Structure formats: structure tokens, C-alpha cells
Amino acid sequence: MxxxxxxxxxxxxxxxxxxxxxxxxxxxxxxxxxxxRAEYIDTQTTLMRMKMESTIxxxxxxxxxxxxxxxxKRIKVIDKE
Amino acid sequence: xxxxxxxxxxxxxLVASFMTLLLFSIVFRVVNIQYFQGEKYRQISKDLxxxxxxxxxxxxxxxxxxxxxLATSMSKYDIRMDVMSVDPKIFxxxxxxxxxxxxxxxxxxxxxxxNKLRKARKFKNRYLLITKNIGYNDYVKxxxxxxxxxxxxxxxxxxxxxTVRAHPIGKIAERTIGxxxxxxxxxxxxxxxxxMTGVDxxxxxxxxxxxxxxxxxxxxxxxxxxxxxxxxxxDVNIQDITHHALxxxxxxxEADHGCAVVMDTETGEVKAISNxxxxxxxxxxxxxxxxxxxxxxxxxxxxxxxxxxxxxxKVIDTATVVDTEKGRIYIHGRKVEDSDRNGYxxxxxxxxxxxxxxxxxxxxxxxxxDHQPEKFIEHLENFGMTQKxxxxxxxxxxxxxxxxxxxxxxxxxxxxxxxxxxGVSVTPMQTLMLFNAVANDGVMVKPRFIKEIRKDNIVKKRxxxxxxxxxxxxxxxxxxxxxxxxxxxxxxxxxxxxSPNFSMAGKTGTAKKYVSRHVNExxxxxxxGYSNKRYVASFxxxxxxxxxxxxxIVVIHDPNKKKGYYGATVAAPVFKExxxxxxxxxxxxxxxxxxxxxxxxxxxNYKVYENTITSDDNKMPNLKGMPAMDAISLLENFGVKVKVxxxxxxxxxxxxxxxxxxxxxxxxxxxx
Numbered sequence: 001m002x003x004x005x006x007x008x009x010x011x012x013x014x015x016x017x018x019x020x021x022x023x024x025x026x027x028x029x030x031x032x033x034x035x036x037r038a039e040y041i042d043t044q045t046t047l048m049r050m051k052m053e054s055t056i057x058x059x060x061x062x063x064x065x066x067x068x069x070x071x072x073k074r075i076k077v078i079d080k081e
Numbered sequence: 082x083x084x085x086x087x088x089x090x091x092x093x094x095l096v097a098s099f100m101t102l103l104l105f106s107i108v109f110r111v112v113n114i115q116y117f118q119g120e121k122y123r124q125i126s127k128d129l130x131x132x133x134x135x136x137x138x139x140x141x142x143x144x145x146x147x148x149x150x151l152a153t154s155m156s157k158y159d160i161r162m163d164v165m166s167v168d169p170k171i172f173x174x175x176x177x178x179x180x181x182x183x184x185x186x187x188x189x190x191x192x193x194x195x196n197k198l199r200k201a202r203k204f205k206n207r208y209l210l211i212t213k214n215i216g217y218n219d220y221v222k223x224x225x226x227x228x229x230x231x232x233x234x235x236x237x238x239x240x241x242x243x244t245v246r247a248h249p250i251g252k253i254a255e256r257t258i259g260x261x262x263x264x265x266x267x268x269x270x271x272x273x274x275x276x277m278t279g280v281d282x283x284x285x286x287x288x289x290x291x292x293x294x295x296x297x298x299x300x301x302x303x304x305x306x307x308x309x310x311x312x313x314x315x316d317v318n319i320q321d322i323t324h325h326a327l328x329x330x331x332x333x334x335e336a337d338h339g340c341a342v343v344m345d346t347e348t349g350e351v352k353a354i355s356n357x358x359x360x361x362x363x364x365x366x367x368x369x370x371x372x373x374x375x376x377x378x379x380x381x382x383x384x385x386x387x388x389x390x391x392x393x394x395k396v397i398d399t400a401t402v403v404d405t406e407k408g409r410i411y412i413h414g415r416k417v418e419d420s421d422r423n424g425y426x427x428x429x430x431x432x433x434x435x436x437x438x439x440x441x442x443x444x445x446x447x448x449x450x451d452h453q454p455e456k457f458i459e460h461l462e463n464f465g466m467t468q469k470x471x472x473x474x475x476x477x478x479x480x481x482x483x484x485x486x487x488x489x490x491x492x493x494x495x496x497x498x499x500x501x502x503x504g505v506s507v508t509p510m511q512t513l514m515l516f517n518a519v520a521n522d523g524v525m526v527k528p529r530f531i532k533e534i535r536k537d538n539i540v541k542k543r544x545x546x547x548x549x550x551x552x553x554x555x556x557x558x559x560x561x562x563x564x565x566x567x568x569x570x571x572x573x574x575x576x577x578x579x580s581p582n583f584s585m586a587g588k589t590g591t592a593k594k595y596v597s598r599h600v601n602e603x604x605x606x607x608x609x610g611y612s613n614k615r616y617v618a619s620f621x622x623x624x625x626x627x628x629x630x631x632x633x634i635v636v637i638h639d640p641n642k643k644k645g646y647y648g649a650t651v652a653a654p655v656f657k658e659x660x661x662x663x664x665x666x667x668x669x670x671x672x673x674x675x676x677x678x679x680x681x682x683x684x685x686n687y688k689v690y691e692n693t694i695t696s697d698d699n700k701m702p703n704l705k706g707m708p709a710m711d712a713i714s715l716l717e718n719f720g721v722k723v724k725v726x727x728x729x730x731x732x733x734x735x736x737x738x739x740x741x742x743x744x745x746x747x748x749x750x751x752x753x
Contacts, residue, residue, distance in 0.1 A: 020293070023293055023294070035217065038217035041150070042155065042216040042218045045249035048317075049250070049251065052317070053318060053321050053322060054324075070665060071666065073668065074669065075671050077672075079675065
């Protein structure tokens with residue numbers, strides 16, 4: 001009987017400790033999540049600036065390229081039945 | 082004996098009563114603490130080990146119509162250094178390397194950083210500011226610098242994280258995206274602050290070890306509610322083009338400020354809105370939302386309203402001849418003058434509009450509305466000129482249109498001056514709305530900035546097209562107006578922007594600025610009146626003419642008169658650049674009908690190709706004899722990188738057939 005109660009107490013204590021550990025883990029994961037989000041947004045910002053036409057225009061200028069004066073043409077070939 | 086016993090008993094009673102007293106006092110104390118002061122002490126204990134935590138709600142983001150982020154909350158870092166925590170040996174060894182890296186990263190010279198760090202060391206600075214507001218990626222890079230990479234305690238690297246509101250596309254459209262903070266409410270963020278902010282939650286937590294807190298209950302006392310995301314109608318590409326086209330023109334003409342707005346003709350969605358103002362140093366930035374806020378005298382772009390009214394009442398036709406005389410007339414002693422000092426002579430009403438003859442339009446309106454000005458005003462009401470549009474963005478400018486009903490503001494020349502855009506005041510958005518109504522075959526739609534309000538990708542509220550006036554004028558009038566606006570670009574005031582490749586229609590505007598009584602630099606008092614030096618150049622129109630897709634307005638205030646001040650030279654080129662850009666980025670479809678082409682070789686090659694690509698054993702196929710073009714497309718579909726040597730068909734493959742394919746592996750093909 002006593003052994004049973006002691007065992008229950010042990011489980012109770014270890015359980016409480018495990019819960020505490022979980023809390024620490026969660027806070028660490030939260031920190032990681034914040035960092036990853038920050039990285040994502042920061043990278044996306046850089047990407048967006050890089051792919052903007054005005055940026056590309058400047059970079060392409062060095063290579064001697066400039067925006068076209070005529071629109072691209074999409075050619076569709078239809079087979080005669 | 083008896084005596085002795087008595088004496089003991091006496092002593093015993095004394096001790097016993099003393100003990101009892103002690104017991105009572107303890108019991109009293111316990112009861113007192115437990116029940117009478119208990120509340121207080123329990124509270125103290127609770128305060129030490131438990132406290133409510135605020136769970137901050139995430140503020141919503143602002144997105145462009147294509148899903149690009151326009152505004153979001155993001156982490157920024159301030160980097161500081163505890164110079165004293167670095168080991169002296171390491172410091173003297175690595176300070177040069179660190180300075181070099183910092184110089185590469187932040188721009189100033191290596192020497193500058195070395196001096197700064199050494200000086201900080203001398204003054205025992207434990208909190209030296211290195212840089213402020215850097216993004217996460219930069220922060221990670223910086224963490225790897227010499228000395229810094231030793232960490233907080235040995236390298237003295239201090240990074241302070243903070244959450245700020247950031248605009249990933251930078252200064253572009255900053256004012257329209259706006260903000261909601263201690264500065265107040267501006268733009269879209271200001272207008273939809275309630276939806277975007279969300280509600281903070283709270284949770285009771287108990288102290289456990291390691292400075293951590295554990296939630297007491299399973300559920301939050303108050304769940305946080307995240308803010309909603311706002312999806313705008315802004316198109317990042319068009320916005321980018323508009324911004325830079327306007328900026329270039331403002332810089333060239335050294336103008337004070339300007340705005341450009343592009344609107345989808347059919348739906349009223351604002352695709353781009355740019356507002357740039359000049360700083361003292363001559364740089365430009367999104368200073369105010371001029372397009373929405375600034376109500377000003379429009380000048381000639383307002384002639385559209387005049388012509389529209391006259392055509393609608395059928396008092397004139399586009400062919401009606403008007404005598405513009407020598408380009409100068411006087412009304413009640415006030416002069417109306419054409420920009421061509423020789424005048425245009427006798428011309429048609431359409432031509433009056435095309436060449437923007439002030440005399441011509443004034444004569445038309447004077448002849449037909451002088452006896453019934455109310456009728457003209459009624460039209461302006463119908464055109465949405467007399468009232469605010471009712472945009473969600475705060476600070477919309479109030480239009481001023483005089484009315485004969487209000488004798489205080491109605492002068493003998495009010496009607497005539499209104500005809501060519503003076504004595505009235507409207508915002509660029511209003512003018513754009515009117516031009517758009519013409520482009521949209523007479524249906525006036527309200528300009529809008531917001532498409533949807535979302536949360537977790539679920540649409541909470543959708544904003545639909547709002548029709549202000551389903552028929553501004555008759556179809557016939559619209560047709561005529563479109564024609565004269567097209568001709569304005571072909572052979573009128575805006576012929577400088579004409580392009581044979583694509584069609585545009587519009588109207589230029591060059592208005593003198595009304596300057597109130599002031600003292601100039603020389604100390605002379607200048608009476609109030611229209612300035613001969615300060616102008617507002619504008620252009621409003623739409624494109625392509627046949628099936629208008631976008632309407633656009635460009636307004637530029639105070640250009641340097643020496644460089645040019647006409648709407649055609651200052652504002653119209655911005656319009657053209659936007660139109661041209663949109664034209665060149667929309668593919669033209671060409672269809673060709675051909676005989677059916679049959680070739681057994683191709684059919685067979687294709688069959689081999691198809692069989693390999695559809696087989697799903699995920700092993701390297703035999704490529705020998707396959708045309709290089711097919712082999713490359715096949716391999717790249719598998720996610721394999723291909724290097725090719727030579728031309729022709731595959732002779733040798735560096736990875737043997739049957740090898741399992743891994744994504745990202747490289748294969749070298751030798752061709753014959």
C-alpha cells in the first residue's frame with residue numbers, strides 16, 4: 001500500500017518536472033520560430049528588391065541591355081485539320 | 082510534607098498557566114495571520130511566483146494584389162559591443178580583421194572602425210553602438226565576424242531584437258500603405274487599423290526554475306486575436322514603373338512635388354499610386370498623399386468636364402465652329418488668353434479641346450450657360466466634382482466648386498473661369514475618376530485600394546466594384562470625347578508623346594498657381610494673384626483607346642520654369658512611360674494555321690522520350706543516341722543538372738544507366 005502511494009508520488013513529481021521541461025522547450029522553439037520568420041521576411045524583402053524592374057534595369061544596363069520597345073509576341077501554331 | 086506539596090503545586094500552576102498563555106498567544110497569532118491577514122500575505126506570495134503575461138497579437142500584413150508583401154512586422158536588430166569583455170590578447174590580434182569586416186559591411190573606412198574600437202577600449206565602454214536597424218540575415222552574418230563569433234561573454238557581441246513595422250518594397254508607395262502608430266493614422270494601415278491590429282491576450286503563469294514561467298491553466302485567460310491581413314489592389318510592377326518614371330521627371334524638372342495614379346478602368350482598382358515631395362536637399366520621398374489630399378485648381382484637364390456638359394446638352398457639336406479670334410478676350414475686364422499668342426482663328430469645338438484653346442472653351446460655355454449657370458453646376462455635380470469621393474484613406478481633400486446659389490462665392494466671371502479650370506478646386510483622384518468614366522463608357526466607378534481582408538488565407542471581407550454613377554453621359558457623347566482625346570495625343574497639345582505602336586488618349590493641363598499676398602526675397606510685397614512663374618503641369622488620360630484598360634493621371638507642381646512647365650512636356654512623358662511599359666509587357670498573340678506536319682523520325686523520337694519520362698522507376702535511363710535537346714529537357718525534369726560537351730546526339734553519359742536518380746546530381750554528356 002505504502003509502496004503504491006510512494007510510486008504515485010514519484011510519478012506525480014516526475015510529471016511536474018516534465019511539464020516544466022516542456023515549457024522551456026516551447027520557449028526555445030518559439031524563439032526559433034521568431035528567428036525563422038525574421039529570416040523568411042528578410043530574405044523575401046531582398047528577393048523582392050532584386051526582382052523589381054528598376055533594379056534589373058540598372059544591372060542589365062552594364063551588360064548593354066535595355067527594356068524592349070515592342071511587346072513580346074506569343075506565336076500559336078494551329079494545325080490545319 | 083503537606084507544605085512541601087503545596088509549594089510544588091503552586092510552582093506547577095505557575096508554569097502551567099504560563100504555558101497556556103503562550104499556547105493561546107500562538108493560536109491567536111496563527112488565526113490572525115491565517116484568517117485576518119491571510120488575504121494580504123497570500124497575495125504577496127502570489128505576486129512573487131505568479132503573474133499575468135501579455136500575449137501579443139500579431140498585426141496583420143498588407144499585401145499587393147499579386148501576394149507580394151507591402152507592410153509587415155519584422156525583427157530588426159541593434160548591434161552593440163561590450164568591448165571590455167574581450168580578452169586583451171584576442172582584441173589586439175583581431176581588432177584589425179574585425180574593423181575590416183565592419184568596413185566592408187557598413188561602408189565607412191577600416192581605420193574609422195579600428196579607431197572607434199580602440200577608443201572604446203580605452204574608455205572602458207561596455208555598450209558601444211556598432212549599427213542600428215539591420216535585418217535578420219545581416220545580423221547572422223555579423224555574428225560570424227572575428228571577435229564577435231566568440232559570442233556574448235567572450236566576444237562582447239550584443240544584439241538587441243525589436244519588432245518594427247517594415248515596408249519590404251522600400252520607399253515605394255510608402256504614403257499610401259501608410260502607418261498606424263504614435264504619428265497618427267495614414268494610408269491604408271491607418272484606414273484599416275481596427276481590423277489589422279488584433280486584440281492582445283493574457284495568460285497567468287507561475288515561476289519555475291531557469292527564469293522560466295509556466296502557464297497555470299490549460300487555456301489562456303484571454304486568447305489573443307491576430308489582426309487581419311489586407312490585400313490591396315496595388316500591382317508591384319506597375320507601382321515600380323510609376324514611381325521611377327515620376328521620380329525621374331521630378332528630378333529633371335526640379336519640381337516641388339507630384340503624384341501619379343494608375344487605375345484599372347473597369348473595376349476602379351488603383352494599380353499604382355505614387356506621391357513624391359522634395360526635401361530641402363533636393364531629394365524626393367513619399368511626403369504626403371497628394372493624389373488624395375491635395376485639392377487644387379486643375380486648369381485645362383477640367384475642360385473635359387466643360388466639353389462633356391456642352392455636348393451632353395447638345396448645345397454644340399464637335400464640329401461647331403468657334404472663333405478664338407486672336408487668342409485673347411476680356412470678360413468683365415479680366416483677360417482670357419491662349420498659350421499660342423497669335424490665336425487659332427476659327428476652329429471647330431473638337432479642335433478647341435485638342436489645342437486646349439482657353440478662349441474657345443470660355444466662349445462656348447459663356448454662350449450657352451451664362452443665362453443658366455445652375456445647369457452647368459448640375460452637370461459638375463453629376464460628374465462627381467462637387468463632393469468628396471469618400472475614400473477610406475484619411476485626409477481626403479475637399480473640392481471647391483462655386484455655385485450661383487451661394488452669392489458670396491459667385492462672381493460675374495465664375496462660370497467662365499470654371500470652364501478652363503480656374504476658380505474650382507478638385508483632387509487628382511477626382512479628375513482621374515472623371516477621365517476613367519469616359520474611358521469606361523460612361524460608367525463612373527469609385528477608385529479603390531483594397532481588394533480583400535483576410536485572416537489565415539480565409540477571406541473575411543471582399544470589396545466589390547462600386548459604381549458611383551452608372552451613366553454620366555450618353556454613349557454618343559462618350560464616343561465623341563474619346564475621339565477628341567485621342568486626337569489630342571495624335572495632333573493636339575500632347576502630340577509629343579504620340580507613338581505609332583500603341584494608342585493613348587488624354588488631356589494636358591497647365592495651370593498657373595494662385596499665390597496669396599506675400600513678401601518675396603527682395604522684400605517687395607507681391608499682391609495675391611496668379612503667378613507667372615509657378616505652374617501645375619498635369620496630364621490625365623487612358624490607354625489603349627480601342628478598349629481602355631487603364632486610366633492614369635500625372636500632376637506635377639512647381640517645375641523649374643526654365644526647363645519647362647507645360648503639361649505636355651512635364652507630365653505627359655510620365656504617362657507615356659507608364660503606358661508604354663504596360664504595352665510592352667503584355668504579350669501580343671499571333672496565330673498561324675499550318676498544314677499538319679508528319680515525320681516518322683520525330684514521331685519515333687518523341688515516343689522514346691515519352692516512354693522514358695513516364696516510366697517511374699526513378700533510374701537513370703539509357704541516353705545513348707538521343708538528341709541532346711531531348712536528353713537535357715528529360716534530365717532537368719528529373720531534377721538533374723546537366724553539363725554538355727560538343728554538339729549533336731549523346732555519345733557518352735557520365736552516370737551509368739540504371740543508377741538511381743538523386744535530385745541535384747550532375748551528369749556530363751559527351752555529344753558526337
